Amino acid sequence: MSYLFPTYARWDVEPEKAIGSYMTDKNGKEYLDFTSGIGVCNLGHQPAKVKEAVKKQLDSFWHVSNLFTMEQQEIAAKILASAAEMDAVFFSNSGAEANEGAIKLARKATGKTKIITFENSFHGRTFATMSATGQDKIKQGFGPMLEKFVYVPFNDIEVLKTEMTEDVAAVMIEIIQGEGGLNVGDASFFNELQKLCTDNHILLIVDEIQTGIGRTGKPFAFQHYGLKPDIVTSAKGLGSGFPIGAIIGKEYLKEYFGPGSHGSTFGGNPLSVAASIATMNIVFQEAFLKDVIVKANLLMTELQNSLTSSPIVKEIRGLGLMIGIELTVPVQTILSELRSNGLLALPAGDKVLRLLPPLTISDSELEHGLSIIQTVLKEYSKTAV
Ligand SMILES: Cc1ncc(COP(=O)(O)O)c(C=O)c1O
Structure with a gap:
């Protein structure tokens, strides 16, 4: 049993x-x-540099809390933000938590609530991220979902246009739908999507939890298409197996995530951050x-x-x-x-x-x-x- x-x-x-x-x-x-722990162990199992960094951190301290200034978090945030061509990072423990925080940030920054996501998308198992997910089977028995999410077909710009109403806070998208069937986005669709978001002042959130950290040959998959997201979320490969996720955002979003607005006891844990710095120093070369x-x-x-x-x-x-x-x-x-x-x-x-x-x-x-x-x-x- x-x-x-x-x-x-x-x-x-x-x-x-x-x-x-x-x-x-x-x-x-x-x-x-050929699973890499579901897209996590991008450097294979037990990469020496990551192991060494974690061991070193283990001998210094492994939890003190986010009340303290931690140089390693600053270093990790700088590497990650630079790789994503962005300015600010919040560290979480998982992909779902990163997306959950991104949804909160988008609502607060825009004062709007509607978020457009895609059929067959997958964004996580918490209430907001499950609500964002465009697959009924994930939600069975857990209703009612969080309100104001709408799902449109992936790669269909015409349907998307009809939903780009004044009350939309953000469009949230995966560049390749991983869990939902390995569906690859079209370059022309991404092009139009970016234009629609810019023209209508709608935030673009790219969920790079599975596609990021070098998986597609760029630091992040959105960089194949010249997209300019407002928020990018990361997790999985970010810590080579140590639990870490991240919300990465543009400078102007900092004012909406001030002291007390969001937090996590374990987010940015020193061991995970050490693993993450060592990982990124290799992958982003x-x-x-x-x-x-x-x-x-x-x-x-x-x-x-x-x-x-x-x-x-x-x-x-x-x-x-x-x-x-x-x-x-x-x-x-x-x-x-x-x-x-x-x-x-x-x-x-x-x-x-x-x-x-x-x-x-x-x-x-x-x-x-x-x-x-x-x-x-x-x-x-x-x-x-
Ligand atoms: C695109 C995407 N978003 C979010 C998640 C959720 O991440 P986690 O399982 O770390 O909460 C996953 C996990 O498979 C994912 O592939």
Whole structure:
């Protein structure tokens, strides 16, 4: 009997050790990890520089509270804000908390309440972020939701236009919908979206919780499209596995988040901040990001070449090292077959196989992962058609 609430449909794999791109389970079976702890361990498992920074901080202090000035928080905020081309940071513990705070900030700064989000979006599990999420299954049994969220189809500028009314505080968007099916936004759509937000004085909030921290080959995915968001949220890869999230905003927003307006006991925890500085110092280097693009191109090209003709593959899409393979069959069976063959991967919705390999993955590890995917899909398609 388990004493845990059964909120997760857990896999039958119990990790014993994880280093670099690999995990070994309690039975000694080795897996190549294309999940990165769901987009968290972007530098692989146990990156040395991050471990070293956390150990050093552990020997100084690991919690004192946000009543104190902490140099490390200032350093982390400067690196993060500069990478996002913004000016102010609030540290939270998770992605949902970052989005929750972003929603509060947008309401306070505009004095308005309506927030437009997108069908199939995912923004978190707290009340405001669940309300912002454009998927009914996430909300089942928890109603009523927070008011004033409306959902429009992703990549549909005409429907969006009809909702850009005077009472709109913000548009909140993912550049790639990760949980909702690995749906990639169109450049032309983002272009129009930015124009609409600027012209109507509506805040643009970009949820970069899954797409940020180098995952797509830029510090943040919005930078592929020249967007100028007012608020960006980050988490997952920001601390390489130590819990940290962030609201990143423009200078003018500082006045709406004055003393006492928002807070978090654990937000900006010194250990997480140390992990975050070490992570960002690696990921935001130009050469590192260039390398992510090279690997991403290799992976995408090989997937396209080997799988496009498969009868069970509908589409392969993605940006950087965030790739989705849309299948004609349920993804859970494929994931289980991949695990049997030594590869850990993720679902995105019911039929999309989501690949989030570590950004540090080597070419030979990529080839190894590819060959497992090719073998499993080939074998499965024999029985499925
Ligand atoms: C785009 C996006 N926003 C928000 C969240 C919620 O983050 P957390 O689970 O850290 O609360 C997630 C998590 O998957 C996400 O992918």
